Amino acid sequence: DGGITQSPKYLFRKEGQNVTLSCEQNLNHDAMYWYRQDPGQGLRLIYYSQIVNDFQKGDIAEGYSVSREKKESFPLTVTSAQKNPTAFYLCASRTTGQGWAGELFFGEGSRLTVL
Amino acid sequence: QKEVEQNSGPLSVPEGAIASLNCTYSDRVSQSFFWYRQYSGKSPELIMSIYSNGDKEDGRFTAQLNKASQYVSLLIRDSQPSDSATYLCAVNRDDKIIFGKGTRLHILP
Numbered sequence: 001d002g003g004i005t006q007s008p009k010y011l012f013r014k015e016g017q018n019v020t021l022s023c024e025q026n027l028n029h030d031a032m033y034w035y036r037q038d039p040g041q042g043l044r045l046i047y048y049s050q051i052v053n054d055f056q057k058g059d060i061a062e063g064y065s066v067s068r069e070k071k072e073s074f075p076l077t078v079t080s081a082q083k084n085p086t087a088f089y090l091c092a093s094r095t096t097g098q099g100w101a102g103e104l105f106f107g108e109g110s111r112l113t114v115l
Numbered sequence: 116q117k118e119v120e121q122n123s124g125p126l127s128v129p130e131g132a133i134a135s136l137n138c139t140y141s142d143r144v145s146q147s148f149f150w151y152r153q154y155s156g157k158s159p160e161l162i163m164s165i166y167s168n169g170d171k172e173d174g175r176f177t178a179q180l181n182k183a184s185q186y187v188s189l190l191i192r193d194s195q196p197s198d199s200a201t202y203l204c205a206v207n208r209d210d211k212i213i214f215g216k217g218t219r220l221h222i223l224p
Contacts, residue, residue, distance in 0.1 A: 031210060042121075042203060042216035043159070050210055058211070090158055096210065103149060104205070104212055106158040 002027050006091050006107035013078075013085070013114050021076045021110045023091035030096045032074035033104065036060060037088040049074055050096060078112065086114045118142060119206050121215035129223050134191040136218050138204030141185065148180055149205040150189045152198075153217065159203055162189070194222045 004025045013019045023032065031050050035043040035058075045058030049068040063082025068074055074093075078085045088111050092104040120139050128134040136150075147166040151159035165171045165178040165187070177190040187206075191198055201217040 033212065035214070043205075043214040045211065045213060048211065056211070059213075094212075102147065102207065102210075103161050103164050104151075104159075105161070109158045 004093055004107035006110050011112045015114055016080045018077055018079050021089055023074045024072055025093045029093035031094050033092045034076045035090045085112055118213045119204055119215035121204050121218045123216055124219040125221050126218055127221045127223055128194050132194055134194045134220055136189040136202050138187045138215055139185055140206045142208050145206045145208045147207040148187045151203040153201045196222050196224055198222050
């Protein structure tokens with residue numbers, strides 16, 4: 001089935017550790033996105049990528065890093081520099097190009113808790 | 116000014132009535148607009164997209180876009196208890212897709 005797979009669904013991390021969240025899509029979408037959601041809040045954009053080997057910072061990129069070596073994959077690393085990493089992380093993808101509204105489709109999310 | 120603004124609610128609507136959700140955005144060059152529904156603990160799911168001025172209808176849902184006023188709305192007719200959720204407005208500006216904080220909708224049985 002086509003879709004977006006995020007792993008792990010739940011992750012616990014000690015302070016000072018880096019952690020990498022996986023996001024894989026088989027929808028043949030060009031663009032991929034990472035968002036963070038805190039309780040009772042909307043989605044805040046961390047990073048996004050329109051094509052392989054290129055990505056742009058979103059509104060809250062500090063303390064995060066990404067790579068886009070393959071079209072299907074867009075992993076997010078939460079580094080020890082991120083002050084408040086406990087959150088729900090959502091990966092999404094979309095088509096691009098003129099004439100398309102280009103809706104985002106989301107994975108099921110990864111819930112990170114820092115102990 | 117925030118890029119995408121929504122009333123956080125909660126908005127309480129009797130079952131069977133019309134729920135009206137509103138969203139304003141700050142950047143005039145925004146190109147396309149989306150409404151998502153999110154149940155607690157789940158990821159958002161797309162309800163509708165709109166990119167031309169006017170109304171777009173899909174079943175019980177109608178999205179309305181007014182670019183001159185920088186305003187997007189979502190109407191839900193014949194509201195059902197299953198419509199109780201948080202509704203997120205999103206705006207696409209040059210492939211950067213920004214979300215509002217969402218409006219919590221509660222349908223009263």
